[in-house]
Amino acid sequence: MAQIPPPALPTPAPDLPAIEVRDLVTYYGKRKILDGVTLSVRTGEVLVIMGGSGSGKTTLLKHLLGLLRPAAGQVRMLGHDINAISARQLNALRQRIGVAFQSGALFSSLSVGENIMLPLREHTDLAESTMRIMARMKLEVVDLAGAEDLMPAELSGGMIKRAAFARAIVMDPRILFCDEPSAGLDPVTSASIDDLIAHLRDATGMTVIVVTHELESAFKIADRICVLDHGRILEIDTVEAIRRSANPRIQDLLGRRTERPATDPDDYLRRLTEGGR
Numbered sequence: 001m002a003q004i005p006p007p008a009l010p011t012p013a014p015d016l017p018a019i020e021v022r023d024l025v026t027y028y029g030k031r032k033i034l035d036g037v038t039l040s041v042r043t044g045e046v047l048v049i050m051g052g053s054g055s056g057k058t059t060l061l062k063h064l065l066g067l068l069r070p071a072a073g074q075v076r077m078l079g080h081d082i083n084a085i086s087a088r089q090l091n092a093l094r095q096r097i098g099v100a101f102q103s104g105a106l107f108s109s110l111s112v113g114e115n116i117m118l119p120l121r122e123h124t125d126l127a128e129s130t131m132r133i134m135a136r137m138k139l140e141v142v143d144l145a146g147a148e149d150l151m152p153a154e155l156s157g158g159m160i161k162r163a164a165f166a167r168a169i170v171m172d173p174r175i176l177f178c179d180e181p182s183a184g185l186d187p188v189t190s191a192s193i194d195d196l197i198a199h200l201r202d203a204t205g206m207t208v209i210v211v212t213h214e215l216e217s218a219f220k221i222a223d224r225i226c227v228l229d230h231g232r233i234l235e236i237d238t239v240e241a242i243r244r245s246a247n248p249r250i251q252d253l254l255g256r257r258t259e260r261p262a263t264d265p266d267d268y269l270r271r272l273t274e275g276g277r
């Protein structure tokens with residue numbers, strides 16, 4: 001069977017951090033958005049990035065994906081300085097990462113299977129039959145076996161997220177980025193997406209970086225949590241350490257109501273039918 005061709009980059013040592021960010025500074029216009037961010041993402045961990053609205057989470061994510069150039073500082077991914085490598089090398093590096101965006105972002109005119117095969121079509125010369133098998137395998141991983149011929153409009157919100165995850169992992173990435181994976185989902189479905197993220201990490205050993213507002217979800221899936229505030233890292237530590245943090249800004253963040261309602265389905269249904277919150 002044909003294999004995905006190895007990208008044109010040397011493989012880094014396994015004990016190297018998946019991502020290292022040093023003294024990252026970025027501006028939008030004259031406004032400093034990230035102000036000396038330094039963090040190291042360990043290979044195989046689930047790192048959750050949290051922070052209030054406007055704290056710089058999405059901007060940091062864009063830097064990690066190589067979509068923005070820093071004003072100062074460095075981002076190393078899988079051992080490579082992403083702002084110092086050639087466009088060809090950056091493209092090769094991107095083949096080792098998967099991204100599951102907030103909206104799911106499936107193409108509505110393509111079947112689920114075609115959506116999942118898109119990265120394979122773009123980056124590989126695999127035979128059609130091989131791509132179909134790989135898409136089917138990934139659909140099984142995300143618990144959507146048999147959905148390849150459905151159109152996105154036929155899927156529920158949770159199924160769309162799952163299909164988006166299948167597409168994000170179709171190239172067997174080393175690092176998976178998830179932006180607000182459970183946004184807009186009901187509590188039960190959103191809990192199942194949390195389980196899926198943990199399952200993907202356990203089954204594949206990939207490094208997972210999740211940006212989320214949702215405390216409950218962060219506490220459930222994170223190995224470590226990185227708390228951003230006004231473009232700086234307040235703390236990066238284990239769930240327990242973050243829970244016990246004496247930092248008043250972190251206490252403030254943890255004290256806020258989560259956007260997700262309680263996960264008890266009966267309670268959720270009752271609140272829905274009562275029309276109140």
Ligand SMILES: Nc1ncnc2c1ncn2[C@@H]1O[C@H](COP(=O)(O)OP(=O)(O)OP(=O)(O)O)[C@@H](O)[C@H]1O
Nearest residue numbers: 028029033051052053054055056057058059060213
């Ligand atoms: N393209 C842009 N041009 C100018 N300012 C921007 C741009 N994108 C974001 N900002 C500003 O930068 C700051 C950080 O934005 P960012 O989207 O990174 O925050 P965030 O933590 O992801 O917020 P949220 O949780 O609300 O999505 C915000 O004040 C935002 O208004």
